[in-house]
Amino acid sequence: MKLSSIAGKEIVNLTTGERLGIIAESDLVVDETTGKIISLVIPRDRSFFSFRRDKSVLEVPWKNVKKIGNDMIIIEYEGNI
Numbered sequence: 001m002k003l004s005s006i007a008g009k010e011i012v013n014l015t016t017g018e019r020l021g022i023i024a025e026s027d028l029v030v031d032e033t034t035g036k037i038i039s040l041v042i043p044r045d046r047s048f049f050s051f052r053r054d055k056s057v058l059e060v061p062w063k064n065v066k067k068i069g070n071d072m073i074i075i076e077y078e079g080n081i
Helices: none
Strands: 010-013 019-022 027-030 037-043 057-061 065-068 072-075
Touching: 019 037
Parallel strands: 010 072
Antiparallel strands: 010 019, 027 037, 037 057, 065 072
16 A cells, blocks of 8 residues: 555544544654564644644554555544644
């Protein structure tokens, strides 16, 4: 699967039903020696005002990615969101 084929997909947490973002706005952490994906880093915008944004991120282990579908990526994550 190419990264470009999943770039526009939305990320949804199966545990909470929360929409977390778009994969194109996220980063992948990759093990340089094996080439395996370690985690998905999703930027979190927790402010309603554009001039004051929380720049925190949510790092979800790749093992928590349960399904990559046609329109979205389903993760199962119970960590602190």
